[in-house]
Amino acid sequence: MRFNKSIISISYMLLFFQISISILGTNNYIVSIPYLKYYFDIIVLFATISCILSFFSQTIAVKELVFIVLWLVVSAITLVTTKDILVVTNALMIISARKFSIKKTVQTVFFANLFSLTTTLILFILGFVSDNNNGTVNKHSFGLSHPNQLGAVLMVLILCSAYLFIHASKNIKFILVILNIFYLLLLNSSGSRGAILASLLMFFVLILFYTKPNYLYSICLLIGVFFFCFSLYSTSTSVYASGSILNKLDTVLTNRVRMNNVFMTNYGIKIFGQQVLYTGGSSIMYHADYAYLDNGYLRNLINFGISYSLLFYIYLISVIRKVNSLNLYSAYIIIIPMLVYGFVEEGFTSFLTNIVLLFTSILFISNEKERE
Template sequence: MSKREEFGKYFIVFIFTLWSGTEVLFSSTLERFLWWNTSDINDQMAVIILGLLLAQIVLFQKYQFHELVVIGMISLPIIIATLNSNHNRMMSTWIFIVAAKYIDFDKIVKLTYYVELIMTLIVIYLFQTGVITELTMYRGSMVRHSLGFIHPNQLGMRIFLLVVCRCYIRRDKFNIIDWGIIIAAAVFVERVANSKTSYFSLVTFAIIMAAYEITRSLGVKQEVYSNMMIVTAVICNAASIILSFMNLSKYPFLKMIDVFMSKRFSQCHRTLKYYGIKILGQEIKLIVTRPGVGKTYRFWLDNAYMSILLRYGLIVFFFFSILYIIAMIYLKQNNRHLLVAILCLYAIYGLMENNFFSMSNNLFLLTLSYPIYSKNIHVEEKNIAKVKLVF
């Protein structure tokens, strides 16, 4: 590895430190940072991070021919779809993935965990001391608190990401206390922020971690566990599309599922009927006013898979879905079974939220770089009981 590439290994760590810290701080209600308005500096920081990532990609990484072919083949439709959709989230995520060639993923997770933990505590401290306010909302008669973040769901999402990162860091030392922390975090998110998506995701994560430890303690081959996770991820993707294409009001059982999911599929179906599907994306406005008719339409896209399909088009949806599953298979083949489980967790998360393909919500999307760069990440996992769960 050349000195330039060696420098790139440290440069990307600097980028992630800067990015993860500002992501938390600027998702709070803080109005000014030093003498700048946070809204202004947030926009400027996005440009700075983009510039640093592009510098990493162009100046500090070397590529094999087949890597350039894959990157170019995926980048072109993403660029076109981003321009057509006027929505840059997928492009931002893809730049992070491409820039991740030389990262040590385990170190990045640990770094991000500690930086975001510190910044989250700072935001809550600023709220508790009255420096910043919180956004208070209601769900029925229940008060939803954000503790200094711009929305209660932001608080729930930050807690969710912190818990997942912590459990991944402690994967070789995971015990009943760690499992209890997941449950405690779920209760906190439900009681304080009343963020349903984060709550259900944390409960699902507790089940996934329990299954992971039980299968290890029983000596079950982890390939079997990973296969179940991969199949579940495929089902989440396929079911989202199929159910969103159907008129669920004709099927009582499916309608009951849709109601349980807060009518996400029927609302996506309604949005689909209005906009249709384009090959390379389109701009989706969730509030549409038709001047000639004098009618306002309110649409919802609270499903990640339909959000990708409608906003970015069929080609980007195909590439992202295939790469996601290929990454899971690649991780399974390299004995990174917990990472497979976490990607499955986020695939389930995508049923309930449209931002699971956002890097700020899903740091584990960086693992999509593994199959692109054919990283050697094979590790041996022993089937040794780490925790005894008593029911």
């Protein structure tokens, strides 16, 4: 038993480093650091080690074996067609998380993001990293790669702290409240609409958790289905019709919605995905100054294909259902805002931001205490 706990502890440590490297490795350093271009290679390496370690902690049931094989096979084929290592990295971490405790996972993610944000802000104050305002005066990154990256980090901190708040002592709750005031002020400075919306929604979910927790399951499913279907609808040409709902939404989201139509028109949806060209600058191919698919739901479908997306969304639905059956309602405080976040941010597709992808253990236990 002690050996098993030691192995899992190593996996938590690797997760901490993966998240920290993903943030600190992409900061806007004043002086170029050549080795930082290998930051994602390190993340993949740690994911591989974590996955291997998960096979030593306990015996593997037939159900787990089928789960593992499905993720490995589908992600491997998708990697071949898309040349995007993210799909395999996600699969490795989803498999690794079979042995994780939800509470300890959230704690690890929280402290990794807190450490990375604090370090970046110190570097910013000292002048080692520069601000990125994305060409506007109302957005700031304070040393991170992009204002939306700052928004993503703060959103994860806010969601995790809300989850931890429920399970914390009075003294810790007070500290978390103070931290959240600071997070919200910084979040407003980032101007990240998706992160702001998800974070504000969290407070509504938190109220429901204390008043009507039985409603959270239905709300979660409804929100997930709605944003998936609405994402598909957003690819229609009505986005160009003046006065239409999509056209108005496109204006609010600074042309992000019309990009859904552009990418669907240019690429369509394949079974095992495809390579997709993204550019932050002017593009003749897309007839736009900005060509990036921010919608996480559509990025899965268009970039990674039907097979991977089907596995991805079945996984999410299974987690949502199991959370309800185990009465782990506090998990919805993270899940529901993340489903909304996926409509406007591609961070939804990665375990580094979408930590619901690390809730795998819920699928293989009858009680969360089994993973404590």
